[in-house]
Amino acid sequence: MKDVVFGQYYPTGSGVHHMDARAKVVLALAYIVLIFFVDSFVGYFAYALFVLSVTLVAKVPLRTLLRSVKGVAVLVLFISIINVFFSGLGEPLWQWWILSVSVDSLLHAAKMALRILLLVLGPALLTYTTTPMELTDAIESLMTPLKWVRFPVRDVAVIMSIALRMIPTLMEETDRIMLAQKARGASLDTGNIFKRVKALVPILIPLFVGAFRRAEELALALDARCYNASPKRTRYRILRFGWRDLVGLLAFGSLVAVVVLGAVRYDFDGMIYDLVASWVH
Amino acid sequence: MSIEVEGLGYTYMKKSPYEKRALDNVSFRVEEGEFVAVVGQTGSGKSTLMQHLNGLIKLTEGKIKVDDIDLTARRPDYKRLRFLVGMVFQYPEYQLFDETVAKDVGFGCRNAGLSAEETEDRVRQAIALVGLDYDEIADRSPFELSGGQKRRVAIAGVVAMRPKVLILDEPTAGLDPVGRREIMEMVLSLHRTVCPTVLMVSHDMEAVAEYCDRVLVLSHGTLAYDATPAALFAKGEQLRDMGLDTPASVQLSTRLRQNGWDVPLCLTPKALAEAIAKALEGSR
Amino acid sequence: MCYNMPMQAISMQNVSYRYAVDDADLLAVDRVSLSIEEGEFVVLLGTNGSGKSTLAKMMNGLLVPQEGQVVVYGDATSDETDEVIFRIRATVGMVFQNPDNQMVASIIEDDVAFGPENLGIAHDEMVERVRWALESVGMYEYRSHTPTKLSGGQKQRVAIASVLAMRPKVLVLDESTAMLDPVGRAEVMRVLHRLNREAGITVVLITHHMDECTEASRAVVLNRGRVAYDGKPHDLFADEALVASCGLELPPVAKIATLLGDMGLKVDKGTSDLDALYEQICRLK
Structure with missing residues (x-):
């Protein structure tokens, strides 16, 4: 998965x-x-x-x-x-x-x-x-002209990068939470539509709580790694x-x-x- | 009440570039009343094995029988199986979701369709069994508790289902020493009172040596050893090759024995210290 | 000028930090004074809630104490100019508990480059730094991999490399070993000791695993926001009562030594090395 x-x-x-x-x-x-x-x-x-x-x-x-x-x-x-x-x-x-x-x-x-x-x-x-990573880089690079109209190209690129990075982690977590609730007898795939929507609550709440916890640590990590330190941010990857x-x-x-x-x-x-x-x- | 596993195998993402063999020809039998440790490096197949035992992963290769539930049957009774075999995942506090502690602990009972009275009874008992005070905690939000309390509440949620077998995946992960000891004592008391059979995945060999009757060692998806802690830790070198530590007491007593000391193979610091004192008295 | 005097890396004078939780105040750090010299390997021990993480976050200005002052190589963390703040953060690199929550890119080398990119390091030097950082933690061959498939220990080594690429003088690890299995913990400990020894990087390791301070030059124990012990790990191991009162537990070897010592046998209670204890026991006969 x-x-x-x-x-x-x-x-x-x-x-x-x-x-x-x-x-x-x-x-x-x-x-x-x-x-x-x-x-x-x-x-x-x-x-x-x-x-x-x-x-x-x-x-x-x-x-x-x-x-x-x-x-x-x-x-x-x-x-x-x-x-x-x-x-x-x-x-x-x-x-x-x-x-x-x-x-x-x-x-x-x-x-x-x-x-x-x-x-x-x-x-x-x-x-x-x-790879999604290359796609992000490409989109960022192609959006560069937008900097002229004060569009935060750099921030958008970092957001996309973090989102890509987090998707597999969050999917893993969703998988784990689903298994854990199933182990407590939750059935996710039976019953009518209302029952199924209700069955999502025990999965979504822990997932959101977890996402907030992660976001907090991530915010600290971004600060600790000097995000926004220099107005002249350089690039590691140079597309050729x-x-x-x-x-x-x-x-x-x-x-x-x-x-x-x-x-x-x-x-x-x-x-x-x-x-x-x-x-x- | 026993668990029989025979020739169990499992492959993740079959027929894709990411195919991975997780378990291969694993066979063992656990009897009622045993406290079994399941050890092995990360990725050795421990979690895959545990998730088979309560049907979270569908059996594809080999046989599993838990009590009278045969998982090779065409439509095994998974619902009953999940109440017979309780599963506590790693960092179980991350699954808490309900408004109050009592509601969260009762989640499993409600899923089983138990009456409100029966559920409350079980919730009360489960909260007491994990060492918390029902009156003080029942109506509070699980999210405002301390880390250690949250973990107990999460374990209570499984205990309330009254499983005969309790599976715990690293119940002490991330806790400080006091928290670790408290949780281990709690697991031991559950083992002695309500859940006679316990299977515990652990990386903490000191705890395994101190608390468990038997150890299953997984290595690259196969069952490498199935032995008592004493017999297992006597194999020091081979264990290290599998990335597993040997308790300090075992290492020291082994070396002393090799040097002609009259001490048995000791599993805990206390046993070793007493054995050394006794040996010294004897030699004087 | 005295050449023997060690350079002070971080100095904390009488710092306090309180969190406001639901109207009630929680005093997490209570008038702590601590100074960390360049080149030290300090292990900061304490249970959950002892204030050790709060103290750690004050070391690079992520938190600024409400009372007292933290000075990093002459810069006060209370200084609000961007230049000083970022100089402090690049000097005191911080690694957190969950490696998954501190990686920003899906390819390892891009993640390591994130810090230098933010600092505006020129491309050639950045490539050199990324290489050096990944080699220092033994992860260079994984540079083009995605972190998702790595083990916990490998992920945390990458997180360390990501901080190293900023060329910090001090590494602060805020419970970075807590979520790792024994193999992963051993990997991280090896890397930290090598960085301390060979690259001269000052290490402050925050943990509740007492065995991680056996090879450290100094152990500091925090209990309810106050410093309960500050000295050699050996003397801490010898004082079981103090260790227990702080909610910690002796590592197994020291526990055996203490039990033997308590029986009146001639064993040094502070011993934490298995070979050393073995020698001592053999001499008893």
Whole structure:
């Protein structure tokens, strides 16, 4: 249980893991933004190929990566159904009341499903190849310009760092408290919703009391280690942009090229339309 | 009333990069009335073993039978098991949550569905058994008590469930010497009165030597020794390899014996001092 | 100028500290005067509630006494200028009880770097300090690990390194061994004695384990906020009545020596070393 938080990180020491976290964060953001402009199967195909090749280079097992999709499976199914029956696109093949199915609606639903899946897979790859610590550093570094508007970038970074540090500890503690109350006959997973909510009290109160106790000692420890001593706080970790990041950027650049040009040059969607249409008729 | 463990094994986070074998082929039997110490380095599998005994960890490998409850059965009666085997975790005071001491101590009884009168009876008795004054403490908030009192209240919460077996995970951790001695005396009196069988995880070999009848030594998930304190501590060197201390009295008496002194292997300072005095008298 | 005179690291003159708890006053430290010389290894003993943690927190200005004065290398902790406060805190490094509650980063070297970062140390020197600090506690090979998976003793050694990276002259350990198992305690004690011996760092160890003062140069016992004993550990071990009256207990070897001594045998009651006691017993025959 205590490994869940860091469990997302899948250490393989690959080139993707060694990339500058800032580059990865920026690429992931670009990846997310770009996907909303993709509206062709060529584009989705290119996206899928990109995810697949990054996964291979990162040496993350495909199965592990696909596990991250589990959480959105229901959503994907729901959106697909809505799109198949309610889109009202194209010539209906089948119609009942307000529901209709057409080749266009089928294809549209497939695109929506692909979009959501790819939307999840990209950031998942980021978390599989980047430690939370590196992510914090990257975000802090990317937020640096905000210092100009007096935004406390440094404090926010320390808060994020402490939060990350404390999550596994607090999870361990939650686990221990749950076991201890179970040992006193508490049942946490039976009864109706009210009973279950009430059963949380013996867990949450000790957890909060414990968190306050920890916070007190942590505050002392921060003071003892001269937090806020110097206005010119220095940094231990220096992020460096290297050749790997260049490779990553170029790979992503090719994706953009394929997405933009592919949609224009090839009438891939038309071919698929014909294929599906001939199949359903 | 006995505990039988046979071929017990356990692996954490099976089939993941973090897989860890915690217990391997552990077998032993504890009879009613025994005061057993469970020792071993941190990470040797002590907690995993203890949590199996009252069903907090589901049995996956091997057999466990506590009294007439067979944990290999398809649906073992975990609820009854948890009242038969009381478990006091390390730093138990960190689990206190209720508004008053009496309510907190009665938590287990209420979970068992006992009547209000029965619960109050048991709470009264449990608070007395851990050496606190019911009238003085019952209506106070557990959070305003001293560290030592909190720990007693937490132990009372388990004692009130009237378990036949009491499992304690390092009950004296973090206490000062007076607190340690008081808690050990309390555990001993519980052992003699209401909870005949006691299993205690401990790192304090002096306490193990002084209070326990039998010691189980875990090392890397296996049961390395199952012996009386005297027989166990006679193995000094091998214990050190497992990261365990030997009580000073045992070390000294062993060396004196090797040097031809007529003293038995002594477990406590008092026993050793008396043995030395006797040996000196004899030689004069 | 007298060269033999030891330099005074921390001097406390007549300090008192009281907490206000629910209207009632709790006098935690009651007119204590104590001075700690550079290079000493002082063990400050006392039961829970004896005031030892309060006294410790006054040594680097985390608490400022309501009466009396604490002076750290010439700086009074009551001084309110930032410069002095941070100079005191960097000079007197403080390690706390629970290692989990004093680590701020998820990677060990980042945690160790936190102090130097706050002090604005230049990058090259910081890297050197982090390396030195982790090597001093024998944790350098773990620098890129996360602290979650370490043992208690290892975590506490990292906590010590994190303070060492500020290059303090004094280390104050506020019950830093209380939550450790015997192996972890032994690891921490070894590290502390080495730092004291080899790096010349003054150590003030607050504990209720009496056996931790066997190798110390000085033992101070606090009882109900007052100093009950201040002297050589040996003489403290020889006085069982005093030890008991302060709620402490003799370590096993000293207990055996005391029992033998009480029987009228010729044994030095203050003996706390097993080999030494063995020799003495052999001479009895």
